[in-house]
Structures are given as structure tokens and as C-alpha cells.
Amino acid sequence: MPIRIPDALPAHDILESENIFVMTEYRAMHQNIRPLNLLILNLMPTKIVTETQLLRMLSNTPLQIQVDFLQTASYTSTHTDIHHLQQFYYTFDQIRNRRYDGMIITGAPLDYVPCEETLYWDEVCKIMEWSKTHVHCTFHLCWGAYAGLYYHYGIEKLDMPKKLFGIYSHEIRKETSPLFRGFNDNFLAPHSRATDVRLSDVEAIPELEVMAVTETGSLAIAKTTDSRQFFVTCHAEYDRDTLALEYERDMKKGLTTVDVPVNYYPDNDPTKVPPITWRATGQLLYSNWLNFYVYQSTPYDIEEIN
Structure with missing residues (x-):
């Protein structure tokens, strides 16, 4: 089934070329069903890349989804054309x-930056507070997860001496959760971060439950017990070359805290094409979230969300 996006969005042609069913706004308006209304707060500098990655994951369900960005x-991104932002993006005052x-709520390249020193921290806090009464279920991704854990529960994010960078195996802590429907006992997913939280700090909050951890013992997925907030530190939506591009970027910057991404290149050789070992993880994670925690529990009358 389709994902509903503006015809002119750059992701439209990319997704159609991959045989992903995207629906024109005109056609969607003439279907007698209520689509799920989804909002993506895109904090990444490469917005079009992130848009496409997330839309690819969200498209793999039998649901019609209306997406707003x-x-x-x-703070205005300097890496995305201003006309793209004006055409496809809202500001908070326009949708509040x-x-x-x-x-x-996406990640952002803010390793080693304290939350309060983030240029748009006050605005993100305002949006996260608003989400508690205006959004049925919120998916905090990477930096967004650390921002959410800090804002909602006071859990401090920690700087890591070495970036967690590569493809990691994960242990599922809640095997019976619908979030992991169709998953293997262990699943693979990319990480690209120099930020972490103490697992014990998360476990100490009665309203939070740890869902999955990395093979290194780092938090991968947590959620609130009422399933209204998810905190995900892995990037199951990443493309084949995302880590390669990040590695090349970091090498050009001369960063010494970054090694070759682990379990990524064949024979650990950056000249070889990396295989995708996390595609099923991404499709299942986002599809299960949409189906079990958004579609099946959100009120039919969207105005009843509170």
C-alpha cells in the first residue's frame, strides 16, 4: 500500500524507481479512508537523504500515511536548498x-555538544513538550533519543572516547513485544554515534523499559510503559553507503576518534562494497512501530489525541 507525499518531493522519483508505491495527493484525497498523520522533525543537515531513508521504511505497510516535515x-540548515525547505517544510508555529x-524526531550531528548548548535546544524542548498532548506516539531517533531521554526523564547523555561506528548485533530484552514481531533472536543494525547513556539510569525509571541492547551493552531501544514514546539509538533506516560516506567525511576532517566501521566492509577493506545486513531489521522495526503502536491504538478521531 502507498505512502502519501507531495508529487514534487525529491524522494518521490527515487522511491518509485525502487517500485515502492507512492500515492499522489490528488489520488489520496479521493479515497474514503483516514490516513495516518505523521510528522517528521528532521534535524539532519542532509535533509533530502534523511527524508528518503525514512519514507522508504514507512512505505512498507498496508496503511496510507500523510507525512508532514x-x-x-x-536554526536554518545550510546544507539544504532554501527552496526545498520553503516548499516542503513547516515550522512549529505553523503546525502547533x-x-x-x-x-x-531524527538524529543530528551533535556528538560532544551538551544539550543546552545546541542552537535550537529551547525550540526542540517546546516541540517535545507539545508532543505529549498533540502526538499519539513519538519515535525519537539517535540524537533525538538522547534529547528525549534527557528532556522527559533527566537522563544525562555521555561522551564516548571512541565512536560506536559500524554494524552491531543486538540482544532483544522483550522478546514478546509486538515491536519485534518477525525479528530473529539477535538482529543487526548500524550505529554511528559518540554518545551514550548509562543503562542503569534508564532501568531506574519506572516508566521506561529497555527493549534491546547492543552486543557491547549499550542502549539500543527503550520505550515508555504506555508505549507513547520510543527511544532508538540505532539507524536501521541507513542506506548501503551511509556509513561509508560518514567514514570518508570523518577522515577528511582528520578525526582520530573514528576507526573503520566494524562489521561493515568485507575483510575490513574500505575499497570493497559493503553488503546490506540490516535491511530486514529496518523494514520490520518501522512497520511494527506504525502498525502496533500508531495505527492500532490511535483514536479514529484525531482530535481526541491528548
Whole structure:
């Protein structure tokens, strides 16, 4: 089934070329069903890449989804064409009176930056507070997860001496959870971060439950016991070359805290094409979240979300 996006969005042609069913706004308006309304707060500098990655994951369900994109007003990305932002993105003041079935707060390249020193921290806090009454279920991704854990529960993020960078195996702590429907006992997913939290700090909060951890014992997925907030530190939506591009970027910067991404290149050789070993993880993670925690529990009358 389709994902509903504007015809002119750059991701439209990319997804159609991959035989992913995207629906025009005109066709969607003439179907007698209510789509899920989803909001993506995109904090990544390469917004079009992130848009495409997330839309690819969200498209693999029998649900029609209306996606809105949100940018910060307190900081404007310099890596994305201003016309793209003006055409496809809202600011918070433009959507603050709307309600959404689901929301994704993306990561951001903010390793080693304290939350309060982030240029748009006050605005993100305002949006996270608003989400508690205007969004049925929020999916905090990577930096968004650390921001959410800190804002909602006061859990401090920690700087890691070495970046967690590569493809890691994960242990599922809640095997019966619908979130892991179809998963193997252990699953693979990329990480690209120099930020962490103490697992014990998360486990100490009665409203939080740890869902999965990395093979290194780092938090991978947590959620609230009412399933209204998810905190995910892995990047199951990444493309084949995402880590390669990040590695090349970091090498050009002369960073000494980054090694070749683990379990990524064949024979650990950056000249070889990396295989995708996490595609099923990504499709299942986002599909299960949408189906079991958004679609099946959100009210039919979206105005009843509170």
C-alpha cells in the first residue's frame, strides 16, 4: 500500500524507481479512508537523504500515511536548498494546533555538544513538550533519543572516547513485544554515534523499559510503559553507503576518534562494497512501530489525541 507525499518531493522519483508505491495527493484525497498523520522533525543537515531513508521504511505497510516535515525556526540548515525547505517544510508555529498519530524526531550531528548548548535546544524542548498532548506516539531517533531521554526523564547523555561506528548485533530484552514481531533472536543494525547513556539510569525509571541492547551493552531501544514514546539509538533506516560516506567525511576532517566501521566492509577493506545486513531489521522495526503502536491504538478521531 502507498505512502502519501507531495508529487514534487525529491524522494518521490527515487522511491518509485525502487517500485515502492507512492500515492499522489490528488489520488489520496479521493479515497474514503483516514490516513495516518505523521510528522517528521528532521534535524539532519542532509535533509533530502534523511527524508528518503525514512519514507522508504514507512512505505512498507498496508496503511496510507500523510507525512508532514518540520524544521526548526531557530536554526536554518545550510546544507539544504532554501527552496526545498520553503516548499516542503513547516515550522512549529505553523503546525502547533494540529494533532498527529505519529512523530519521528531524527538524529543530528551533535556528538560532544551538551544539550543546552545546541542552537535550537529551547525550540526542540517546546516541540517535545507539545508532543505529549498533540502526538499519539513519538519515535525519537539517535540524537533525538538522547534529547528525549534527557528532556522527559533527566537522563544525562555521555561522551564516548571512541565512536560506536559500524554494524552491531543486538540482544532483544522483550522478546514478546509486538515491536519485534518477525525479528530473529539477535538482529543487526548500524550505529554511528559518540554518545551514550548509562543503562542503569534508564532501568531506574519506572516508566521506561529497555527493549534491546547492543552486543557491547549499550542502549539500543527503550520505550515508555504506555508505549507513547520510543527511544532508538540505532539507524536501521541507513542506506548501503551511509556509513561509508560518514567514514570518508570523518577522515577528511582528520578525526582520530573514528576507526573503520566494524562489521561493515568485507575483510575490513574500505575499497570493497559493503553488503546490506540490516535491511530486514529496518523494514520490520518501522512497520511494527506504525502498525502496533500508531495505527492500532490511535483514536479514529484525531482530535481526541491528548
